[in-house]
Amino acid sequence: MSTFGKNIKVDIFGESHGDFIGVTIENLKKGHKIDLNKLQQFVDLRKPGNNEISTARKEEDKVIVLSGLDKDFITDGSIFKAVIYNTNTRSSDYEKTVPRPSHADYPSFVKYGKIFSGGGKYSGRLTAALCIAGGVFLQMLENKGINFDGHILSIHGVNDDDFDSLNQKSEEIYKKTFPVINDKQGEQMQKEILLAKEKGDSVGGKIECKITGLPVGIGDGIFDGIDGHIANAVFGIPGVKGVEFGIGFNVCELLGSQNNDEFYFDKTVKTYTNNSGGVTGGMTNGMPLVFTVALKPTPSIYKEQRSVDLKTNENVTLKIKGRHDPCIVQRAVAPVISACAIAVYDLMEEL
Numbered sequence: 001m002s003t004f005g006k007n008i009k010v011d012i013f014g015e016s017h018g019d020f021i022g023v024t025i026e027n028l029k030k031g032h033k034i035d036l037n038k039l040q041q042f043v044d045l046r047k048p049g050n051n052e053i054s055t056a057r058k059e060e061d062k063v064i065v066l067s068g069l070d071k072d073f074i075t076d077g078s079i080f081k082a083v084i085y086n087t088n089t090r091s092s093d094y095e096k097t098v099p100r101p102s103h104a105d106y107p108s109f110v111k112y113g114k115i116f117s118g119g120g121k122y123s124g125r126l127t128a129a130l131c132i133a134g135g136v137f138l139q140m141l142e143n144k145g146i147n148f149d150g151h152i153l154s155i156h157g158v159n160d161d162d163f164d165s166l167n168q169k170s171e172e173i174y175k176k177t178f179p180v181i182n183d184k185q186g187e188q189m190q191k192e193i194l195l196a197k198e199k200g201d202s203v204g205g206k207i208e209c210k211i212t213g214l215p216v217g218i219g220d221g222i223f224d225g226i227d228g229h230i231a232n233a234v235f236g237i238p239g240v241k242g243v244e245f246g247i248g249f250n251v252c253e254l255l256g257s258q259n260n261d262e263f264y265f266d267k268t269v270k271t272y273t274n275n276s277g278g279v280t281g282g283m284t285n286g287m288p289l290v291f292t293v294a295l296k297p298t299p300s301i302y303k304e305q306r307s308v309d310l311k312t313n314e315n316v317t318l319k320i321k322g323r324h325d326p327c328i329v330q331r332a333v334a335p336v337i338s339a340c341a342i343a344v345y346d347l348m349e350e351l
Helices: 036-044 105-112 117-122 124-142 183-198 226-234 248-253 329-348
Strands: 002-004 009-014 020-026 064-067 080-085 147-155 205-212 240-245 263-266 268-271 289-295 305-309 314-318
Touching (some): 002 329, 009 124, 020 124, 105 117, 124 147, 124 329, 147 183, 147 329, 205 329, 226 289, 226 329
Antiparallel strands (some): 002 009, 009 020, 020 080, 205 289, 305 314
8 A cells, every 4th residue: 555645645555466456535525526427537548458559458447436425426524435446457477586677576576575467556557546536636626726737748759849837727638538739749659659569669758737726835845845745746656757847957057047937917926937837935836837747668568678587596588478558658647637636635735
């Protein structure tokens, strides 16, 4: 079980090849109406087996709520619990003593004495449970006028258009079948994915997320910043290797006079630029909160790779079997939004 939250408590449990995966949410206030159809639609955004650029493992990913809602689907103040049953596992595809490169196999073998089939609790499969929690908090935050959006910013060097970081409107790009702003660039990205797939390889990329409608002052200094809290949640997604807020590492190339977001007044205080991505001093500043997430190429590839048989300590070659995504980026947009929604809601409880 993996836990997140200061004011709420979100626990994700289960394994990729276990009977089920699921989530519990504690300290969820009563009185919030949850649209289960809308929740299912959101979880379906990351569902596997939908096209040739994702894994062939098909799962229904039907969300089953076990507790936390009354007969009218309103939160009742008790622990919210929901599960998704795994229905299409093939544990025989996985080696028991030979770790896959860049997976959790080796450290988990040292820590627990075994390699978990399908990655176990370290698998991206667990992001389906993350999306259940994220979908719940998205609905609750939308009722407060806070909206989330996300898109694929790049895949293997092919770039989408950037979000307008000053625009307070959400276009719900994340709901598209292939979530990009520029569909022509999206077609090029899909070609890159299929090219890697044909070669038995994989590609990575970036996701950009934007949150609008946030009040000023969410988060605090030092270890309590909203940017750090969001990053903490987002790094819970397998495959994430970096998070940047605003223009991120590009600030290193600028002068202070170029980087600073100068103020003006138009009904409220705003900034002419949004290089900081809506966060200053660990707190929201009223501008759209914008951040970018980097995801590595899927480590499960079909090319032969070098490894070690941990039973005999012999150097061996490994050819991975099973069903794997040639790119996880297109299915990771909803999980990134989910992690962010959980973190934002958690800190908003302090206002």
